[in-house]
Amino acid sequence: MSRLCAPLYRLLLGAWLFLPLAASGYEVALVMSQRSGSAQAFADAFVGAAVASGHRVIDAGGAGGVLDEAALAGADLVVANGEAALAAVLSRPSRPTLGVMLGRARFDALSARHPQAELSAFTLDQPAARQLRLLRAVLPKSEHVGALFGDAQAGAKPLQEAAAASGFDLEAATVASEAELIARLEAVLRRSDAFVAIPDALLSQPASARAILLTSYRFQKPVFAFSRAYVDAGALAAVFTTPQQVATDVVNWLNGLPPGRLTLPPPRAPESFEIAVNRQVARALGILLPSDEELLRLMKKGDKS
Amino acid sequence: MLRCYILQPAMPLPFNRALLGFMSVLSLSPAAVQASDLFFDDMPLVLTASRMAQSPLDAPVAVSIIDREMIKASGFTEIHELLRLVPGFLVADWPKGPPVVARHGLADAHDRRLKVMIDGRTVNRPLRGDTAWQDLPIRVEDIDRIEVVRGAHGAAYGVNAFDGVINIITRSPVTEDGYSLTTQAGQGGFTDVAFRSNGLTANGIDWRFSASRREAENFGPRFDDRTRVPTETETVRNTLVSFSATQQISANDEINLHLAVNEGSAERGNDLDLAEPLHDEDTRSQFFHLSWLRSLDADAELTLHLSHQSERVRAGWVRRTPPLVPIDMNTDGQRDELELQYTARLAPAWRMLIGAGVRRESVQSVHYLNADHALKGSSSQLFGTLTWDATTQLTLDMGATVEDHYFSGTLLSPRLSANYALSDTSAVRVSSGISYRSPSFFESSAEEVIRVGDKVKWVGVRTFDTVEPERVEHAEIGYVAHWREIGLGLDLRAFHERYSRYLDTRSCVIYQANCPPPANYEPFPHAFDRPPKQFRFVNSAALTRHGAEFSLDWRQPGVGRVIFSTAVIDIDAKAGASDGDFELSAPSTISSLLLIKEFASRWTASAGFYHHGDMYWLNDGDRVPDTRRLDLRLARSFGHPGSNNEFAIVAQSVNGRYPEFYERKYRHEPRVYLSLSLGW
Numbered sequence: 005m006s007r008l009c010a011p012l013y014r015l016l017l018g019a020w021l022f023l024p025l026a027a028s029g030y031e032v033a034l035v036m037s038q039r040s041g042s043a044q045a046f047a048d049a050f051v052g053a054a055v056a057s058g059h060r061v062i063d064a065g066g067a068g069g070v071l072d073e074a075a076l077a078g079a080d081l082v083v084a085n086g087e088a089a090l091a092a093v094l095s096r097p098s099r100p101t102l103g104v105m106l107g108r109a110r111f112d113a114l115s116a117r118h119p120q121a122e123l124s125a126f127t128l129d130q131p132a133a134r135q136l137r138l139l140r141a142v143l144p145k146s147e148h149v150g151a152l153f154g155d156a157q158a159g160a161k162p163l164q165e166a167a168a169a170s171g172f173d174l175e176a177a178t179v180a181s182e183a184e185l186i187a188r189l190e191a192v193l194r195r196s197d198a199f200v201a202i203p204d205a206l207l208s209q210p211a212s213a214r215a216i217l218l219t220s221y222r223f224q225k226p227v228f229a230f231s232r233a234y235v236d237a238g239a240l241a242a243v244f245t246t247p248q249q250v251a252t253d254v255v256n257w258l259n260g261l262p263p264g265r266l267t268l269p270p271p272r273a274p275e276s277f278e279i280a281v282n283r284q285v286a287r288a289l290g291i292l293l294p295s296d297e298e299l300l301r302l303m304k305k306g307d308k309s
Numbered sequence: 310m311l312r313c314y315i316l317q318p319a320m321p322l323p324f325n326r327a328l329l330g331f332m333s334v335l336s337l338s339p340a341a342v343q344a345s346d347l348f349f350d351d352m353p354l355v356l357t358a359s360r361m362a363q364s365p366l367d368a369p370v371a372v373s374i375i376d377r378e379m380i381k382a383s384g385f386t387e388i389h390e391l392l393r394l395v396p397g398f399l400v401a402d403w404p405k406g407p408p409v410v411a412r413h414g415l416a417d418a419h420d421r422r423l424k425v426m427i428d429g430r431t432v433n434r435p436l437r438g439d440t441a442w443q444d445l446p447i448r449v450e451d452i453d454r455i456e457v458v459r460g461a462h463g464a465a466y467g468v469n470a471f472d473g474v475i476n477i478i479t480r481s482p483v484t485e486d487g488y489s490l491t492t493q494a495g496q497g498g499f500t501d502v503a504f505r506s507n508g509l510t511a512n513g514i515d516w517r518f519s520a521s522r523r524e525a526e527n528f529g530p531r532f533d534d535r536t537r538v539p540t541e542t543e544t545v546r547n548t549l550v551s552f553s554a555t556q557q558i559s560a561n562d563e564i565n566l567h568l569a570v571n572e573g574s575a576e577r578g579n580d581l582d583l584a585e586p587l588h589d590e591d592t593r594s595q596f597f598h599l600s601w602l603r604s605l606d607a608d609a610e611l612t613l614h615l616s617h618q619s620e621r622v623r624a625g626w627v628r629r630t631p632p633l634v635p636i637d638m639n640t641d642g643q644r645d646e647l648e649l650q651y652t653a654r655l656a657p658a659w660r661m662l663i664g665a666g667v668r669r670e671s672v673q674s675v676h677y678l679n680a681d682h683a684l685k686g687s688s689s690q691l692f693g694t695l696t697w698d699a700t701t702q703l704t705l706d707m708g709a710t711v712e713d714h715y716f717s718g719t720l721l722s723p724r725l726s727a728n729y730a731l732s733d734t735s736a737v738r739v740s741s742g743i744s745y746r747s748p749s750f751f752e753s754s755a756e757e758v759i760r761v762g763d764k765v766k767w768v769g770v771r772t773f774d775t776v777e778p779e780r781v782e783h784a785e786i787g788y789v790a791h792w793r794e795i796g797l798g799l800d801l802r803a804f805h806e807r808y809s810r811y812l813d814t815r816s817c818v819i820y821q822a823n824c825p826p827p828a829n830y831e832p833f834p835h836a837f838d839r840p841p842k843q844f845r846f847v848n849s850a851a852l853t854r855h856g857a858e859f860s861l862d863w864r865q866p867g868v869g870r871v872i873f874s875t876a877v878i879d880i881d882a883k884a885g886a887s888d889g890d891f892e893l894s895a896p897s898t899i900s901s902l903l904l905i906k907e908f909a910s911r912w913t914a915s916a917g918f919y920h921h922g923d924m925y926w927l928n929d930g931d932r933v934p935d936t937r938r939l940d941l942r943l944a945r946s947f948g949h950p951g952s953n954n955e956f957a958i959v960a961q962s963v964n965g966r967y968p969e970f971y972e973r974k975y976r977h978e979p980r981v982y983l984s985l986s987l988g989w
Contacts, residue, residue, distance in 0.1 A: 042349035107347060128348045145794060177951075182509060186486040187951030187988070194950065197866070203347045210353055211483075211513055214557060217355040219484045222377065222453060231348050236607060238356025244348065284607060288361035290793040292733050 029058035030258060030266060033079035035093050036066040037086025037105070042247045046085055046105050049251035057259050067092040080266050083254065087114070090125075094118045100268050102126065104250055107203050109158035111271060124268035126253055129159065129203055130230055130243050131273045132166035134303070138243045138279060139198055139228050140170065141302035142293060150175045150196030150225070152188055152216075154204035163200065179207060185215055193223040201229040201239065213237065226289055235280040240291065241299075242280050249276035279303070353557045354604035358652060362456060365789045366736045369696075369706040369726035370462050371802050373860065375455040379872060382905045382915035384942040384959035386493065386501060386523075386982075388449060388477065389442035393919045394901055395457045396800070396858040397876035398473075401926060401933075402977070403970040404528040404543035404577060407441045409926070412459065412473045413854055413878045414895025415811075417928035418970075421749060422472035422779075428479055428567065430598050430616045435642040435670040436677060438469065438749035441620065443545055444594040446569035448503060448521055450491065451551070453480040459858065460804060461783045463722030463744030464708035467666075467690045471746035471781060479567070482507055482517040482553055488989055489953060495982020498526040498544065516554040523547050534973040541974075542587070544576040563602045570595035583630040590624040590638070608654035619643045632833070634761050640674040641683070662708075663693040670715075672750045679756035679765070679827065686715030686750070702730045708742075717747040717778040735790035738802075746779040748772075752812055752846050756827060764831045768843040770814055773825060776846050782807045796864040805855040810848035813887040814928065818842050849887035854880045854895070869906040875899070888927055896922035896935075911946045931971040938977075939964045944984075953988040 032054060037043050051061050062079065065071040067088035076082055076093070082101040084090035087110045090103040094114060103111050103125035111125040139146060149172045153160045157178065167174040175195040177188040185207070193199060199220050206212060217238040220227050226240035235242045245253075253275050261267075279299055286293045294302070362374055373395045385391050389408045392398045399416065402408040409420050416422070421438035424431060427447060433440055458466070458474040466474050485507040493501040503521035510516070528543040551569035558564055573592035580587040596618035603611040624638035648666035655661055666689065673683035694708035709723040724742030731737060753776060757769030787802035817824035819832075819841050832841045860874035876899045882891040902918040917940040925932050944957035962979040969977040 183486055186484060187949065187953075189951070190953075191950030205347065208347045210557065210560075211509065211515075213352055214355050215483045215515075218360075218481055221356055221361065222480075222484055224376075231352075233350065233352040237352040237354055238360075247349070282356075282607070284358065285356055285361070287364045287367065288356070290364065290791045290798075292793070 029060060030080040030261075031060045031062065031078065032258075033062050033064035033072070033075045033082045033099070035064045035071065035076075035082060035084045035089040037084075037088040038068075039066060043086050043105060046247035046251050049248040050083070050085075050254060053251055053255040054258065057255055059255070059258060071096075081258075087111075090114055094121055094123070100266060102254065102268065104254060105247065107158075108271065108273075109156065109204070115271075122268060125271045126250060126257075127271060127273060128245060128250070129273055130245070130277060132159070132163040132200075133170065134243055134273075134277065135163075135200055135228055135230070136166050136170045136172060137303045138241055138299065139172075139200065141299045142228075142241055142281075142291065143198055143226070146172070146197035148173045148175050148196045150192035150199040151202060152176065152185075152192060152204075152207055153178050153202060154206045155180045156204075158204055159202040163202070182206070182212065185212055186219060189216060189219050190223075193220060193225050196225060198240075199225055199227045201227055201234060203230050221285075221288075224289055226285070226291060232278075232280045235282045238282065238285055240282055240285050240289070241293075243277050243303075244280070245274035245277050249278070250274060252276055351560045353560050353563070354607065354610075357602070357604050357610050358608070362454065364791070365798070365800060366730065366734075366791060367704065367728060368789075369708070369724070369728065369738070369740055370465075371459040371738075371785065371787055371800065371804075371858070373457045373459060373800070373874075375457070377453065378870065378905065379903060380449060380452060380455075381944075382870075382903060382913070382942060383917050384915070384940050384957075384961065386449060386499075387443065388445060388447070388452070389440075391449070391452075391455060392457070392475065393917075394872065394874070394903060395459065396860045396874035396901075397459060397856075397878065397899055398457075399896075399899060399921060399924075401930070401970040402527055403930070403975055404541040405929070407439065407443055409930075409970070410440070410442070410475075413856065413876065413899075414880060414924060415472075415808075415852070415854070415891065415927070416894065417926060417930055422469075422746060424466055424470040424474045426466075426474065426476045427596075428565075428598060428600070429476065429614060429648075430596070430618070430646065431644070431668075432596075432618065433469070434620055435644055435672045435750055436640060436674060437751045438746075441592070441594060443547060443575075444571050444573050444592050444620070446549060446551060446571040446594055446596055447477065447479060448519070448549060448551075450503065450505070451479045451519070453478045453484075459802075460785065461742065461744035461781050461806070462724070464710055464724035464742055465692065465694060467692060467710045468688075468712040468714055468717070468720055468722065468744075468778070469746050471744055471779060479553070482515040482555055485517060489986060491984065491986040493982055493984040495959075496980045497529070497978060498524060499980060499982055500524050512556075514554050514556045516552070519549075519551045521547075521549045523549075528975060529978065531974075531976060536973075539579050539581050541577060541579045541582070541585075546574045548572045561604050563604075565600045565602070566598070568595075568597040578626070584628055585636075586626055586629055588624060588626040590622060592623075593619075593621045595619055605653070608652070608660070610652055612648075612650045614646065614648045614650075616646045617644070628759075632761070632766075634759065634766065636676070636759060638674075638676050640672070640677065642672040643670065645669045658698040660696040661694065665689070665691050670750070675760065677751055677757050678754055679758045679760065684750050684754055688712060688714045704728045704730075712745075712747075714747045714778075716753045717745070720745045720747070720778060734792050735788065738787040738789065739785070740787075741784040742782075744781050744783065746781075746812075748776050748778065748812060748846070752776060755846060758827065764829050765827045766831060766833050768819065768827055768830070768832075768841065770844040770846065771827065772846045774845060774847060776812060777810045777848050779812055779848075780809045796866075798862040800860045801858070803855075803857045806853065808852040808854070811850070811852055811886075812846055813849040814844040815847050815887050816842045816844050847887055849891075850883040850885040852880060852882050852886065852891060854878065856895075867907070869904065871905075872901075872903040874901050890925040890927055893923075893925040893932075894927055896924040898922050913942075913944045913946075915942045915944075916940065917942075926970050929971075931973065933968045933970065933972050936967045936969075937964060938962050938967060948988075953986060955984070955986045957984040957986075958982075959984065 062075045064075040087106045100122040108127040108129040229239035229242040399411045419439040425440045456476045489505045491503045501523040505519040524546040526544045549571045553567040555565045571594045575590040578587040598616040601613045620642045622640040650664035652662045669687045671683045671685040690712040692710040706726045726740035755772045759767040785804040790799045856878035858876040864870040878895040899921045905915045919938045942959045946955045948954035966976045
């Protein structure tokens with residue numbers, strides 16, 4: 005065992021030793037898509053929080069290697085950390101499975117291929133209403149919101165419903181290929197006060213995001229996005245959930261279950277979130293940004309109304 | 310079986326990314342990685358400080374921006390015309406050379422005191438330091454925006470940013486796709502056809518190719534109001550080919566390449582002028598510009614610019630008065646430039662910019678320099694700016710450039726400014742500094758001659774006294790406000806500029822005191838009572854220029870936009886000034902107004918009104934009276950909203966022709982043209 009593994013090993017061992025004190029805990033098999041970056045950050049946070057709450061977490065392998073079939077068969081719950089992990093788990097008979105650290109569109113695609121699976125997910129997509137509350141908090145007088153959707157229309161319906169409920173006019177277009185991006189984007193930006201970026205595979209790849217940011221700036225329209233990296237790149241603001249917050253959401257859900265009666269909830273968006281703003285972009289666009297705390301307060305106020 | 314999680318310490322980002330990439334290759338489908346990456350992976354830093362225009366509330370100097378909407382609504386088809394929209398700027402054309410742009414007067418046919426750049430690359434011509442506006446290798450459609458510094462700013466842009474800086478920022482190929490074709494045709498033999506094609510290669514290179522041809526009769530036949538002698542005419546044809554490409558080669562690095570060539574063929578002169586009859590002038594202006602941008606973080610970036618430009622003029626004729634000698638007006642100029650710039654935030658309240666550059670210029674002209682070889686010179690410069698947010702309201706900005714110039718030696722241009730935020734939306738700015746302008750090759754080494762063999766038969770302008778760089782001490786106080794909520798921006802400033810060693814020409818009679826002839830001087834036969842004269846460059850007496858500017862930009866979506874500017878100027882020349890017209894060279898007021906109104910059914914109407922008071926263009930120019938010009942444009946877009954299909958009719962100078970550059974001689978004629986743009 006490597007030196008790096010030792011602390012966690014002791015932690016897990018401790019959890020096993022204190023099993024009688026946590027009799028209501030569940031046995032969770034964790035399958036990894038990769039052992040780095042955000043997936044690893046989720047695993048670290050999840051193991052720490054789950055073990056501390058009396059659950060047992062077993063490393064059931066990675067999507068690229070051999071899965072621990074015994075662990076998967078014996079667990080109360082399989083947590084598939086990332087799309088590849090979920091695909092790997094669904095390729096064999098399994099226990100109730102919760103996908104985490106993936107977008108709703110990818111989850112729906114996998115779910116459709118395995119209709120019999122006992123399956124749900126805590127997805128990363130923010131509720132459209134939450135994104136629009138951030139937009140409203142930053143630009144209280146905005147009326148027209150622009151958005152582009154991919155060919156699959158992922159995220160279209162929730163945004164349309166949220167925009168209607170929030171009193172925004174949604175100016176949207178569908179982009180079927182990269183070649184259509186600029187023309188559709190310009191058409192949307194001409195009619196919009198701000199642009200909401202959707203986590204679509206085509207529209208969110210770096211080249212497309214670059215085109216969206218540069219063109220939006222040319223039109224002097226701010227972009228509201230779904231990741232901190234998007235804000236660093238030039239979006240005005242974003243609402244997003246960190247891997248640690250996803251882990252917290254999952255453990256909180258586990259802790260709230262009655263002992264021994266694990267039932268999966270419907271797929272759901274993150275409960276916990278953060279916001280990020282790019283104050284340089286705001287200055288360049290002449291937009292006055294309240295403090296982060298004030299923005300969060302305004303978002304919550306919008307939440308209640 | 311119990312496996313252990315590998316709890317990793319935080320790794321430096323590149324290693325993290327490398328590992329992620331490596332793992333994706335080994336174990337995961339690309340789509341799977343991509344799906345997760347949407348939310349967590351790094352993205353290229355796109356809107357960095359150098360990409361965005363600085364907020365006018367933060368700028369240490371007065372800056373105006375001409376954006377795409379203004380460009381389109383103005384109906385102008387040439388770049389220099391757009392500068393009519395800048396407070397205090399004057400634009401004129403004349404048939405014997407390129408158009409002229411000036412700020413607050415003090416200008417002649419060669420606008421050498423405004424530094425003009427395309428994407429940060431200087432385009433002023435090495436021979437005179439002026440700008441061949443019609444030969445610039447870009448088109449109006451290529452421009453994303455023009456940032457204009459209204460005043461000297463040597464501390465940031467180096468020697469020769471003397472009267473202002475015009476930075477033309479071209480549109481990134483990333484923001485275009487597909488094809489477009491624009492055809493325009495109108496009165497005065499105006500035709501213009503332009504084609505653009507954009508694409509994205511499989512390895513992520515965004516590119517644009519464009520080609521165009523423009524032709525126009527700028528000055529037709531007419532007679533001098535006083536002498537009734539026919540005046541010069543000018544017809545220009547320009548063919549332009551341009552290619553630009555950009556690639557984000559990593560999350561932090563971007564490479565840009567732009568190359569272009571503009572071939573011009575102008576017909577100039579006057580067939581009844583025996584000394585300078587109607588003749589062709591062929592020009593070729595070309596450049597390549599390679600830049601690398603490394604975004605280190607949101608506040609830090611490194612840029613490297615490498616560029617080369619060359620201009621070639623081929624013109625000549627045979628004098629029709631004895632002796633019938635050929636006149637050779639051929640000129641070649643080149644510039645190579647390398648510049649490195651680094652910006653960073655040193656501490657939460659401290660930002661800095663530091664850079665260094667080298668420039669090599671050469672020029673060859675028998676006519677203007679009386680030399681069969683090229684004159685060459687190299688300059689280097691070191692520049693830096695330190696910005697300190699002293700309090701939440703007060704920001705101090707200190708900058709300086711040290712330039713080692715091949716002719717003028719070492720020059721230091723410092724500047725100090727303070728911006729005080731009155732509120733989140735308004736600020737007061739106080740700024741002061743010293744800037745220089747080095748003599749151009751022509752000003753430092755002029756020997757404008759007509760030679761027959763090795764004999765000099767005629768002399769125009771010469772430099773036989775030592776000339777010093779021009780110097781200006783400048784100070785201003787300004788108020789800027791930008792209320793986005795109501796779409797209103799205001800900019801008000803008062804300025805005071807004190808010039809010394811202002812370079813100008815004085816005439817003298819050859820062989821009289823202090824007026825020696827050039828070597829091998831054997832003049833054409835002349836009347837005894839009309840001895841030949843020559844002009845020599847001198848550092849003229851001191852001048853002061855002061856005044857105020859006001860501009861307003863109000864935009865309301867669904868209603869329209871109003872952009873108004875006005876400037877009042879006064880020039881005082883000290884005794885001994887070389888030109889009695891200095892004080893008259895600035896009109897008392899310069900104003901512009903651009904109205905844009907969008908209507909239903911995708912119609913857009915715009916009107917531009919441009920006015921300046923009575924003034925004198927210096928040297929080759931002369932008085933022009935109070936001038937008013939009204940342009941109208943009506944356009945309708947059609948097809949898919951993002952296609953940029955548009956039909957437009959533009960009427961320029963609908964209020965009639967007006968005197969331009971020289972009241973007695975030249976007229977700007979009204980022109981109506983039609984424009985059709987198709988995109989697919």
